Amino acid sequence: MSLLSFQNVDAFYGRAQVLRGVSFEIGAGDRVAVLGRNGVGKTTIVNTFLGIASLGAGEIRLAGKPAGRIRTYTAARAGISVVPQGRRIIGALSVKENLVLGSAVERRGAWTLDKVFDLFPILRERQDTPGTALSGGQQQMLAIGRALMANPALLVLDEPSEGLAPVIIDELAEVFVRLAREGTSLLLIEQHISLVRRVAQTYHLMSKGAVIESGRLAELSDEQLKRHVAV
Ligand SMILES: Nc1ncnc2c1ncn2[C@@H]1O[C@H](COP(=O)(O)OP(=O)(O)OP(=O)(O)O)[C@@H](O)[C@H]1O
Ligand SMILES: [Mg+2]
Secondary structure, eight states: OEEEEEEEEEEEETTEEEEEEEEEEEETTOEEEEEOOTTSSHHHHHHHHTTSSEEEEEEEEETTEEOOSOOTTHHHHTTEEEEOTTOOOOTTSBHHHHHHHHGGGOOOSSOOHHHHHHHSHHHHHTTTSBGGGSOHHHHHHHHHHHHHTTOOSEEEEESTTTTOOHHHHHHHHHHHHHHHHTTOEEEEEOOOHHHHHHHOSEEEEEETTEEEEEEEGGGSOHHHHHTTSOO
16 A cells, blocks of 8 residues: 655755656555655655645655645644654653654554653653753654654655664664564655665655656666765
């Protein structure tokens, strides 16, 4: 089944057009990377299905159905959870409260606070501390845990490696692969080549708001990849 699809999507911030005719489809079990340099429109893909950027033309389908009017919870209810770029942890809430926030959408599934704590034991230890008192890596784990609390069919990760040490990126890669094996589809927006290689199977490459190339990662050399990402 198709979890998320864009068909010829144009997207805007006010009158400024950012996405131009973007098309792609993500199905159950897919592990898809979106690649491209800074400012090409990767996050705007996310912002468009979240209703933050406006859809000018084309169609977005969530869980196989035309999205219609997109509200705050539209994507989450359709089974798409986002780990946003920059993590967006709420500092006024504890670790535990940040996680509980993720379950507000009330989608049924296997994820509970306890299961998230089993996945990231450090969050159990620090559950009563303010979310923003955590290290960068721990905040990323919290953002991932919060997204899982909504029981997504598709987990969208927007530059999860940003600002993190290589050893933490390694740990996250293992977690993403494990989630994929257990049945969660992944959309990974990244510029970190080895993370992309470990986690994703197919890619869409963006330039100036458009998808300029798509294919299987195994068929793309590191040299070709490096030409299109910043690191
Ligand atoms: N809220 C906004 N309002 C207006 N313009 C925006 C907004 N967010 C992003 N833009 C512009 O849209 C373009 C695409 O931005 P976007 O954040 O999608 O890029 P990106 O590929 O995610 O970049 P990065 O790798 O730096 O995260 C950029 O020119 C950016 O300045
Ligand atoms: Mg971005």
